[in-house]
Amino acid sequence: MAGKQHGRDAFVSQGFDSWNKRQSLRDHMGGIDSFHHKAKENCEFLLKEKQSISAAFNKQTKIEEKIVLDICKEIGKDVFSLLVDESSDVLKKEQMVIVLRYVDNRGVVKERFFGVVHVKDTSSLTLKAAIDDVFTRNNLSMSQLVIVGVAKKHDGVDDFFKQLSLVVNVVGGSCKRQDMLRESQRERVQMSIGNGELETGRGLNQESSLIRAEDTRWGSHFKTITSLMNLFPEVRHVLAYVEEGSTLSNRNQAFGILKYFKTLDFMFYLHLMYEILHLTNVLSKHLKKKDQDILEATSLVRRTMDALKSLRDTGFAKLLSKVFSFCQKHDINIVEMTENYVTSRGRKT
Structure with missing residues (x-):
């Protein structure tokens, strides 16, 4: 130089x-x-090893792992809610942000950032698989999600959703049963139109099928319940067919479901969960709108809470009336409400 x-x-x-x-x-x-x-x-x-880039990354990773571990310990086996958002980074790679909301042992509501996960796309199946992987690595369970957990803390509701899942599996267990369901529905619709019980027009009386529910998408549970109520005669027809001519396991399942269909437990929970999930489903659809105003969203949440409170406080008689009407329509014996009622677990009430 x-x-x-x-x-x-x-x-x-x-x-x-x-x-x-x-x-x-x-x-x-x-x-x-x-x-x-x-x-x-x-x-x-x-x-100097402690000042190297790799050491800094390792230190940061250990801190993150400790934070996640502390969150999991704080939640324990209790329920929590899941907040998920997806976006792309500066390299245009898709990623998913996970936040957990829960109540600690002192009754304080906490909302904690849980991590960022890179995903190949933002389809519901991919996001669900990524959430499953995160839960598995951190010893969390889908059953701890708050709406699933609250439902499963009630024996009757838990039994109802287990039976609901079994109905979908048995009725949709083969192409022949699905075809039988559709054909039976078509015949009923034609007969009802001929009797003047159904109106005709564009978009009316379309072919439908039982919808399978997913634990993390409670809107799908509402669709499953709705489809079962709409296809109730066809579902019973297919179950009767399975009960008469299938494997021993399938026959026993069909027999058990048909027996459960005739109980007050089933009819009550069917209509109760329909009413609850109908309200929450409407709210969920509105909150998913990208142009939703925060004041309008707050008002929607308040109205939904008021409607749920009204259902709890004064909606029992109206709900029971719907149960009896449904039973009468489908030729199911209505129980005498003045007599002692024995639950499926043998308890008198």
Whole structure:
């Protein structure tokens, strides 16, 4: 290097001339802000393991793992709600942000950032698989999700949803049964139109089928209940067919479901969960709108809470009237409400 810059060309272009002169070495090293000293300082930093980039990343990872572990310990086996959002990073790679909301042992509602997961796309199946993986790695369970957990804390509701899942599996267990369901529905619709019981028009009386519910998508539970109520005669017809001519396991399942269909438990929970999930489903659809105003959203939540409170406080008689009407329509014996009622578990009420 030439001029007043530190270092001599003797050290870089013309061999190591004058290497034994101390002043030449000092000139090459330069002052405290010289390139030489800065390079030496950076080299020393690099050799210090605690100040390396990898060490910083490892330290950050350990902190994150401890935070996640503390959150999981705080939740324990209790229920929590899940908040999920998806977006893309600066490299246009899809990612999912997970936040957990729960109540700690002091009754304080907490909302904690749980992590960011990269996903190949933002379809519901991919996001569900990613959530399953996160839950598995952190010893959390889908059954702890608050709406699933609250439902399963009530024996009757838990039994109802188990039976509902079994109905979908048995009725949709083969193409023949699905075809039988559709054909039976078509015949009933034609007969009802002929009797003047159904109106005709565009979009009316379309073919439908039983919808399978998913634990993390409670709107699908509402659709399952709705489809069962609409296809109740056809479902009973298919179950009667299975009961008469199938494997022993399927016959026993069909027999058990048909027996459960005739209980007050089933009829009551069918209509109760329909009413509850109908209200929450309407709210959910409105909140998913991207142009939803925060004041309008707050008002919707308040109205939904008021409607649920009204259902709890004064809606029993109206609900029971719907249960009896449904039973009468489908030729199911109505219980005498003045007599003692024995539950499926043998308890008198």
